[in-house]
Amino acid sequence: MPKVKIKRKSTVTDMTAMCDVAFLLLTFFILTATARQPEALKVDTPSSTVTMKLPDTDISTLTVGQGKIFFGVVGQDVRMNTLERMGEQYNITFTPEEKKRFGVIESFGVPMASLKQFIALDNSERMKLNQPGIPSDSGANNELKQWILQARYAVKELHNKDLRFSIKGDANEEYPEIRKVIDILQDQNINKFSLITSLEGGDSK
């Protein structure tokens, strides 16, 4: 009886094409991924079920945590313009070099008086520094109010758009601190803003 021979197929497949595609995609994702700067103030945002994303441009983030307030606005050009305007307000002149350095600082929390030294610091030193937060007490010394106002002017001038504000608060932050920020915004007739939250997972849906 003739035996039927089963042909053995090789299990090795040609992976060249697969490898090509994989690396193409990998390159794409690496290039599109935006490098995230380490945050100056670590906050643990509360979770919610909303899934709306924040816009990428013309937005300012006020980070509130540990009783401190940090200010940040998106866009290098906006930041540089804001700094210039703040310098005019507080009679501090910033060199072009300082403006450029300030342009890459995403979020900060130092009073105007020590801003010059802060800009001069190295990036790694800046991270180590325990920033005291922006003074926001009511009265003449309300620097946060000025920052918000000047940033709004800067965005209006550069992009002819209204600056949006978002509040990024720590979950355990006490409400009076948040109210202070909201009050400052409301004093400038900003009644609409966003609260940054993280996505809620699990049971409560």
Added chain:
Amino acid sequence: MAELDTSGGGSKKGGKVRSKKMSTRVDLTAMVDLAFLLITFFMLTTTLAKPQAMDMFMPDKNDKNPDQQLDVKASRTMTALLGSNNKVVWYMGVLGDNPPTVDNFGKKGIRESFIDMNKEVVSKTGDPKKGLMVIIKPTDKSNYKNFVDILDELKIAAVPSYGIVNKIEPAEIDMLKKQGAYNDSKVQQ
């Protein structure tokens, strides 16, 4: 002649050294594995990096035209006071008319109250547009998480209108104290 024989023995004959033909095939499995792992990583991080945002509106502070203000019947309003220890105390209408209720945040707590009360108000007015109006009053003892939570619950319960009021009457604080929801929040955390 004395020559060093560097070859490993064997093919001494003929003198011609034949280079071995190596296969050009390389096993790409590991490389592909790694590539896909990285792709997955970058894909997930790019979509998750963008923060979620919740829009909120505050009532205008300086009312230039008070005649535009909305009059809402007291029976339709519900005041929710955010207290300490993640508690929320709410009452319908005017303080004192209805007994306050203490709720916690979560599925069985304030959300159910919102949904039930909204249904009740809609059935009373007979107009789905005239639903519950919630007034949120965060006290000094509440934290930011409660504030976000209550806005979230309002959205889930589909409450048609709400407002955030920062002015709290002393009578309301007394009531909160009576309900045990106005302690120093530092202790419980």
